[in-house]
Amino acid sequence: xxxxxEVAGSGPAVVLLHSxxxxxxxxxxxxxxxxxxGFRVVRCDLRGFGGTPVPDRPYxxxxxxxxxxxxxxxxxxxLVGASGGGRVALALAARWPDRVTALxxxxxxxxxxxxxxxxxxxxxxxxxxxxxxxIAGATELNVRTWLGPEAGExxxxxxxxxxxxxxxxxxxxxxxxxxxxxxxxxxxxxxxTLLVTGAHDFADFGRIADHLAERIAGAxxxxxxxxxxxxxxERPDEVNALLVxxxxxxxxxxxGAQAAGS
Numbered sequence: 717x718x719x720x721x722e723v724a725g726s727g728p729a730v731v732l733l734h735s736x737x738x739x740x741x742x743x744x745x746x747x748x749x750x751x752x753x754g755f756r757v758v759r760c761d762l763r764g765f766g767g768t769p770v771p772d773r774p775y776x777x778x779x780x781x782x783x784x785x786x787x788x789x790x791x792x793x794x795l796v797g798a799s800g801g802g803r804v805a806l807a808l809a810a811r812w813p814d815r816v817t818a819l820x821x822x823x824x825x826x827x828x829x830x831x832x833x834x835x836x837x838x839x840x841x842x843x844x845x846x847x848x849x850x851i852a853g854a855t856e857l858n859v860r861t862w863l864g865p866e867a868g869e870x871x872x873x874x875x876x877x878x879x880x881x882x883x884x885x886x887x888x889x890x891x892x893x894x895x896x897x898x899x900x901x902x903x904x905x906x907x908x909t910l911l912v913t914g915a916h917d918f919a920d921f922g923r924i925a926d927h928l929a930e931r932i933a934g935a936x937x938x939x940x941x942x943x944x945x946x947x948x949x950e951r952p953d954e955v956n957a958l959l960v961x962x963x964x965x966x967x968x969x970x971x972g973a974q975a976a977g978s
């Protein structure tokens with residue numbers, strides 16, 4: 717199965733991988749800016765999110781993205797991943813390093829990371845609401861938790877719609893199939909890497925970024941003092957400028973494409 721996706725623009729490929737609070741619609745504010753900067757932008761829904769159905773067997777998100785790239789005829793791409801999408805992007809970049817031209821991780825999760833007491837308390841509260849059948853309450857908990865102080869009501873409503881859709885799709889599934897766990901070493905990443913965190917996020921994600929900065933050669937580390945967990949939604953224009961600068965100048969993707977075409 718090829719996961720649901722959209723493609724826009726032309727030029728060096730950039731794949732956008734959404735947070736697991738959201739779906740590919742979280743990148744609505746980034747696609748026009750990246751296309752305008754000269755990139756071919758691919759955004760997709762992971763299994764059980766947006767337009768991609770829940771899995772009907774054990775699955776591998778990173779392999780799903782590679783299969784999508786193969787279907788689209790894209791040999792190499794930059795990856796931009798938010799939270800759970802960052803975990804997928806990191807796994808792909810470590811397992812298939814020759815296919816990744818650049819890696820931008822926004823408040824990324826990390827497989828196997830032990831959660832703090834605060835993050836564990838959030839998970840327990842979410843589970844309790846779901847078990848009680850209060851899906852609206854679980855949705856509101858996620859909206860309150862994952863958006864920082866810069867997020868207005870329009871952004872909160874956008875996250876509310878995406879999270880509620882994910883709950884509805886996933887809770888309707890007859891069986892919950894597990895992800896296939898593949899051990900990956902961040903040190904295997906060879907692409908230029910940007911690690912972004914938000915000052916208003918759980919401390920867990922800052923610790924993850926610090927760990928990855930030590931493991932990935934040459935990784936750049938940036939903390940946004942205004943951001944919560946979803947900076948691409950909270951201040952899209954600022955994140956767009958950051959991504960265009962990193963992908964175009966920092967990673968040299970546009971310069972490389974222009975040289976190849978000259």
